[in-house]
Amino acid sequence: MSQGFDYDLVIIGAGVGGHGAALHAVSCGLKTAIIEAADMGGTCVNRGCIPSKALLAASGRVRELRNAHHLKSLGIQIGSVEFDRQAIANHADNLVSKIQGDLTNSLKRLGVDIIGGWGKIAGAQKVSVTGDGGEKTITAKDIILSPGSIPFVPPGIEVDGKTVFTSDQGVKLESLPDWVAIIGSGYIGLEFSDIYSALGCEITMIEALDQLMPGFDRDIAKLAERVLITPRDIETKVGIYAKKVIPGSPVVIELANFKTKEDVDVIEVDACLVATGRIPATKNLGLESVGVEVDRRNFIPVDDRMAVLSAGEVVPHLWAIGDANGKMMLAHAASAQGIIAVENIVGRERIVDYRSIPAAAFTHPEVSYVGLTETAAKELGQTEGFEIATSRSYFKGNSKALAENEADGIAKVIYRKDTGEVLGTHIFGLHASDLIHEASAAIANRQSVHSLAHLVHAHPTLSEVLDEAYKRAAI
Ligand SMILES: Cc1cc2nc3c(=O)[nH]c(=O)nc-3n(C[C@H](O)[C@H](O)[C@H](O)COP(=O)(O)OP(=O)(O)OC[C@H]3O[C@@H](n4cnc5c(N)ncnc54)[C@H](O)[C@@H]3O)c2cc1C
Numbered sequence: 001m002s003q004g005f006d007y008d009l010v011i012i013g014a015g016v017g018g019h020g021a022a023l024h025a026v027s028c029g030l031k032t033a034i035i036e037a038a039d040m041g042g043t044c045v046n047r048g049c050i051p052s053k054a055l056l057a058a059s060g061r062v063r064e065l066r067n068a069h070h071l072k073s074l075g076i077q078i079g080s081v082e083f084d085r086q087a088i089a090n091h092a093d094n095l096v097s098k099i100q101g102d103l104t105n106s107l108k109r110l111g112v113d114i115i116g117g118w119g120k121i122a123g124a125q126k127v128s129v130t131g132d133g134g135e136k137t138i139t140a141k142d143i144i145l146s147p148g149s150i151p152f153v154p155p156g157i158e159v160d161g162k163t164v165f166t167s168d169q170g171v172k173l174e175s176l177p178d179w180v181a182i183i184g185s186g187y188i189g190l191e192f193s194d195i196y197s198a199l200g201c202e203i204t205m206i207e208a209l210d211q212l213m214p215g216f217d218r219d220i221a222k223l224a225e226r227v228l229i230t231p232r233d234i235e236t237k238v239g240i241y242a243k244k245v246i247p248g249s250p251v252v253i254e255l256a257n258f259k260t261k262e263d264v265d266v267i268e269v270d271a272c273l274v275a276t277g278r279i280p281a282t283k284n285l286g287l288e289s290v291g292v293e294v295d296r297r298n299f300i301p302v303d304d305r306m307a308v309l310s311a312g313e314v315v316p317h318l319w320a321i322g323d324a325n326g327k328m329m330l331a332h333a334a335s336a337q338g339i340i341a342v343e344n345i346v347g348r349e350r351i352v353d354y355r356s357i358p359a360a361a362f363t364h365p366e367v368s369y370v371g372l373t374e375t376a377a378k379e380l381g382q383t384e385g386f387e388i389a390t391s392r393s394y395f396k397g398n399s400k401a402l403a404e405n406e407a408d409g410i411a412k413v414i415y416r417k418d419t420g421e422v423l424g425t426h427i428f429g430l431h432a433s434d435l436i437h438e439a440s441a442a443i444a445n446r447q448s449v450h451s452l453a454h455l456v457h458a459h460p461t462l463s464e465v466l467d468e469a470y471k472r473a474a475i
């Protein structure tokens with residue numbers, strides 16, 4: 001325990017980032033407190049990963065059981081499949097309660113002090129907390145900021161939380177509108193289009209950029225569109241943005257061309273989900289008391305050790321992790337950053353290896369990737385003077401996928417031509433979110449396709465899709 005301080009470490013924000021940091025801090029022998037203003041578990045547990053995956057699990061099952069053609073191909077026939085919207089919503093809600101309870105208990109069990117209230121830096125190594133009992137100041141040798149993010153709602157869009165809403169309300173599944181507009185074709189837009197289309201809603205997906213799923217590798221996005229969008233009840237408007245959205249019955253959406261800004265159409269729908277990205281929750285954190293300015297997009301500037309920077313210089317004993325630093329807005333990235341910050345606090349210099357952190361969209365089937373897209377790898381090659389190559393393998397050639405009769409899918413490996421080092425792997429297909437971890441380990445260890453091609457995979461498994469891609473690359 002640090003002399004003269006109330007705690008070795010105080011963490012502001014008990015989302016998955018703060019939680020991961022706290023668990024690791026205790027294992028390193030640090031006396032730790034965590035401050036939370038709202039819900040223990042933050043976005044992921046209460047309004048993000050957890051409820052959305054519960055909805056995806058239930059709606060995915062409905063889709064599967066209603067796919068008479070697929071079932072028939074396996075020799076199965078069933079009658080009509082019914083579902084209860086409220087019961088599906090309850091499933092998500094119950095899961096949130098369970099995981100929130102488990103997370104809170106894990107902190108209590110380890111002796112982490114949980115302090116309710118709004119945390120704010122009150123000078124070097126000092127935090128003020130404003131809660132029900134008024135304001136108090138606590139001191140800590142180190143402070144980790146983990147305040148997370150909130151939905152971004154573009155100007156012109158009015159959210160009433162009922163007919164026009166963000167994922168914060170969407171995960172509650174309070175209604176199943178006949179016709180729902182989804183603004184944005186990123187992670188949230190894609191996952192909710194999977195949920196809504198499985199449960200019988202008609203969808204209009206509006207994407208400002210000139211292609212759907214602009215964040216994903218092009219080949220993957222193209223195939224994903226062919227499987228997840230085109231055959232479903234989803235109309236798409238690409239290169240178009242929602243200039244104005246007025247809540248009500250109906251919801252009125254004025255659409256304009258994203259490049260020319262010219263008005264193109266007005267549509268009237270039953271509901272509208274705004275899924276246009278997230279912004280950091282970095283207001284009123286007391287950053288100015290230690291001379292820290294947020295960047296242009298309001299993220300807290302950090303180095304690779306997660307140390308907070310002021311005008312490019314490290315601010316001693318202050319760290320920022322998770323969505324609030326904008327490096328990689330994913331739950332597991334937030335907790336990984338928490339662990340790295342604590343490692344540095346205890347004097348073990350470590351940095352985050354973003355290239356090996358995987359990501360996935362939990363649609364049916366799933367999309368996953370780790371490392372660079374082909375475009376980013378080419379750019380890196382041009383800067384560093386190497387050529388890249390790609391290798392693809394298809395679920396259509398995989399016995400396990402064929403046995404399931406679910407053979408839409410591809411694995412794409414991007415690697416250096418000279419050394420064979422894997423730079424990125426992208427998968428679309430059955431269980432892609434689980435399959436990606438082998439590729440993640442390969443990138444973490446900077447392995448080459450030549451050595452990976454010699455790994456033996458069990459047969460018949462979906463993992464053989466990656467095996468095949470490595471072997472094709474190594475020929
Ligand atoms: C619909 C949806 C689905 C998602 N699905 C996935 C997924 O499947 N996989 C994945 O990896 N990621 C997913 N994400 C992203 C993931 O939720 C975030 O990356 C993750 O929650 C970030 O964690 P964090 O700890 O940085 O912040 P948060 O989880 O946002 O937690 C921050 C916490 O800090 C508290 N706080 C803020 N300011 C203060 C203050 N001054 N004082 C006290 N407390 C404060 C907040 O109340 C909050 O509880 C999803 C997000 C959404 C919206």
Ligand SMILES: NC(=O)c1ccc[n+]([C@@H]2O[C@H](COP(=O)([O-])OP(=O)(O)OC[C@H]3O[C@@H](n4cnc5c(N)ncnc54)[C@H](O)[C@@H]3O)[C@@H](O)[C@H]2O)c1
Pocket residue numbers: 154183184185186187188189191206207208209213214215240241242275276277278328329330359360361362
């Ligand atoms: N499975 C997962 O890991 C998962 C799931 C959900 C959310 N998340 C996290 O939450 C974050 C937010 O998700 P998201 O889907 O809201 O953001 P996103 O950044 O993934 O996608 C937002 C999309 O909206 C488009 N857009 C922005 N403004 C628009 C407008 N006015 N009209 C039309 N299109 C517009 C953008 O071009 C982009 O394609 C993600 O970055 C991700 O980190 C992760």
